[in-house]
Amino acid sequence: MSTFPSRFSDKVALITGAASGIGRATAIRLAQEGASIMLADIDQAGLDATMATIVDNGGQADSLHFDATQNDSCIAAVEATVKRWGKLDIVGNIAGIVSFWHLHEITAEMWNRCMQINLTAPMIISREAMPHLIKTEGTIINMASSAGLGGQAYNATYAATKHGLVGLTKSLAVEFAKKNVRVNAICPGGVNTAINDKMRWPDDIEPSMLSRLMPLLDTMAEPEEIAGLFAQLASAESSFVTGATWQIDGGQLA
Numbered sequence: 001m002s003t004f005p006s007r008f009s010d011k012v013a014l015i016t017g018a019a020s021g022i023g024r025a026t027a028i029r030l031a032q033e034g035a036s037i038m039l040a041d042i043d044q045a046g047l048d049a050t051m052a053t054i055v056d057n058g059g060q061a062d063s064l065h066f067d068a069t070q071n072d073s074c075i076a077a078v079e080a081t082v083k084r085w086g087k088l089d090i091v092g093n094i095a096g097i098v099s100f101w102h103l104h105e106i107t108a109e110m111w112n113r114c115m116q117i118n119l120t121a122p123m124i125i126s127r128e129a130m131p132h133l134i135k136t137e138g139t140i141i142n143m144a145s146s147a148g149l150g151g152q153a154y155n156a157t158y159a160a161t162k163h164g165l166v167g168l169t170k171s172l173a174v175e176f177a178k179k180n181v182r183v184n185a186i187c188p189g190g191v192n193t194a195i196n197d198k199m200r201w202p203d204d205i206e207p208s209m210l211s212r213l214m215p216l217l218d219t220m221a222e223p224e225e226i227a228g229l230f231a232q233l234a235s236a237e238s239s240f241v242t243g244a245t246w247q248i249d250g251g252q253l254a
């Protein structure tokens with residue numbers, strides 16, 4: 001057995017969105033490198049699958065039914081993680097939803113739902129986690145998007161949530177820098193996950209606008225590539241990185 005240290009030995013992570021895609025890949029990557037993971041998601045079958053992959057490979061994980069639409073559930077996710085593992089080092093706010101609409105189709109209900117899941121839940125989780133992260137000099141990584149750095153046609157709701165998440169990231173990085181809590185955002189372009197399979201496109205769209213969604217490279221990213229960047233930012237190798245928005249978008253915004 002190797003005696004090389006793992007980057008996340010003795011670290012505890014709370015990962016939302018852990019049932020699928022980027023969240024699942026991130027949870028598995030951190031577990032591979034020695035972290036104990038609280039897997040949080042609304043999709044129980046997906047949680048069970050992520051849990052099985054980690055535990056069957058000798059990793060440490062537990063899972064929690066988590067609904068980002070409920071503020072109490074955000075609070076409970078942090079409490080359960082600290083109760084289970086005794087502390088908290090890494091928070092990954094990864095759960096999210098997207099759907100494309102013309103402006104005239106956007107209702108207050110769909111706006112508020114997207115805002116709650118993509119932005120309010122990360123804020124509540126960050127607020128609840130912060131006292132624990134101050135103790136461990138831990139870190140928060142928010143899964144924003146290329147839509148958090150530039151406008152996208154038919155995607156105003158999602159882009160507003162992700163721009164908001166970038167603002168939350170930078171503000172918390174500033175506010176807690178003196179406590180040695182680092183806060184960063186990852187801004188992926190297209191990633192090969194279920195979120196794209198479920199995507200709804202509105203009628204009568206202007207095709208030239210879609211070029212702003214496309215990478216310059218030929219392919220989309222795989223979720224494991226985003227997980228690799230997450231692990232790098234969460235590790236001590238990134239101890240001087242805070243308040244950053246990391247593009248991983250195949251040149252989309254270059």
Ligand SMILES: NC(=O)c1ccc[n+]([C@@H]2O[C@H](COP(=O)([O-])OP(=O)(O)OC[C@H]3O[C@@H](n4cnc5c(N)ncnc54)[C@H](O)[C@@H]3O)[C@@H](O)[C@H]2O)c1
Pocket residue numbers: 016017018019020021022023040041042043046066067068069094095096097098117143144145146187188189190191192193194195196223
């Ligand atoms: N895939 C992409 O192209 C892409 C690009 C940029 C940013 N992102 C962001 O990455 C994050 C992860 O997305 P993904 O691509 O892995 O998609 P995904 O659909 O595979 O995973 C999203 C996860 O969020 C969970 N979720 C949704 N609503 C929830 C709720 N109310 N409560 C709890 N969990 C809920 C889902 O169950 C799912 O497991 C999202 O925040 C998304 O906006 C994705």
